[in-house]
Amino acid sequence: SAVTPREIVLAAQAGGYAVGAFNMHNPETTQALIQAAQLAEAPVFLQIGRAIVPHLGLAEAYRMVRHELDRSGLQAPIHLDHGTYDEVFEAIRLGFDSIMFDGSHMPFEENVAATKHVVTVAHSFGIPVEAELGSIPDASDSIDWESHYTKVDEADRFVAETGVDFLAISAGVMHGVPDLEPKPLAIELIERIRDVTNVPLVLHGASGVPADELRQATAAGVHKFNADTDLRHAFRRGLEQVFAQGDRQLEEAMAEGRRQMIEATMEKMREFGAAGRARR
Numbered sequence: 440s441a442v443t444p445r446e447i448v449l450a451a452q453a454g455g456y457a458v459g460a461f462n463m464h465n466p467e468t469t470q471a472l473i474q475a476a477q478l479a480e481a482p483v484f485l486q487i488g489r490a491i492v493p494h495l496g497l498a499e500a501y502r503m504v505r506h507e508l509d510r511s512g513l514q515a516p517i518h519l520d521h522g523t524y525d526e527v528f529e530a531i532r533l534g535f536d537s538i539m540f541d542g543s544h545m546p547f548e549e550n551v552a553a554t555k556h557v558v559t560v561a562h563s564f565g566i567p568v569e570a571e572l573g574s575i576p577d578a579s580d581s582i583d584w585e586s587h588y589t590k591v592d593e594a595d596r597f598v599a600e601t602g603v604d605f606l607a608i609s610a611g612v613m614h615g616v617p618d619l620e621p622k623p624l625a626i627e628l629i630e631r632i633r634d635v636t637n638v639p640l641v642l643h644g645a646s647g648v649p650a651d652e653l654r655q656a657t658a659a660g661v662h663k664f665n666a667d668t669d670l671r672h673a674f675r676r677g678l679e680q681v682f683a684q685g686d687r688q689l690e691e692a693m694a695e696g697r698r699q700m701i702e703a704t705m706e707k708m709r710e711f712g713a714a715g716r717a718r719r
């Protein structure tokens with residue numbers, strides 16, 4: 440694309456906002472993300488993630504997103520979300536614009552070694568790498584946060600030794616939305632990680648996080664937010680509202696899901712400060 444994924448995130452860092460990175464699940468949700476970016480005039484990362492890969496396959500998901508992007512005229516990176524070691528190389532071969540290698544489950548030294556190798560290969564193809572340090576728990580009302588948080592000294596060493604472009608950190612976020620009030624983000628931890636790493640930070644699990652906390656996280660160094668659950672729920676609400684009226688056409692339901700997901704995505708883009716920031 441004319442504007443590279445690195446340039447998109449560095450522009451967000453320079454401009455004091457965060458880019459939204461959202462997961463697609465089928466053609467209609469892909470279209471919703473693309474249309475929201477066009478309507479909000481926002482930069483966006485289109486993510487292929489954990490749910491779609493076993494369902495459709497990495498290559499098919501990639502071809503679908505590339506097709507929808509090409510016919511939309513939007514310029515946006517196609518990004519692999521939470522890639523395994525094997526998936527990141529397949530994604531590079533397929534033509535992905537940006538990848539996340541998630542070695543967060545590995546012991547620190549193994550994560551460093553694997554990420555470093557991924558970075559060497561990806562960079563030789565001009566592809567930036569996001570990696571994860573610390574771990575992001577699934578939504579629950581009882582989380583042992585200390586066991587998940589990114590450690591500042593490890594972040595320092597990790598970025599210096601691997602050469603990653605963006606670092607996903609754990610600072611009080613969870614994948615999904617908890618039933619009870621979420622714990623506030625560890626803003627001071629984010630600031631300390633920013634000060635030692637000097638790379639744009641990524642916060643996963645942005646669904647369920649209040650807008651004022653997202654703003655504080657951005658001021659502390661986060662310039663890419665991943666969100667999925669809130670948008671998926673918007674799509675599902677559209678389907679449910681149509682089917683609540685009886686045995687309606689799938690197309691009618693999916694069109695309403697898409698409409699509601701566009702609204703929800705534009706709202707996230709405004710909360711992230713990304714609306715009106717597209718450079719195209």
Ligand code: G3H
Nearest residue numbers: 524528529531532556560
């Ligand atoms: O395209 C890249 C290669 O498949 C990388 O394989 O994991 O042995 O470096 P590797």
Ligand code: 13P
Nearest residue numbers: 615643644646666667668
């Ligand atoms: P949420 O579902 O909590 O928005 O998290 C999405 C995410 O982090 C995808 O990588």
Ligand code: ZN
Nearest residue numbers: 614643644665
């Ligand atoms: Zn995630």
Ligand code: NA
Nearest residue numbers: 613615644646
């Ligand atoms: Na979340």
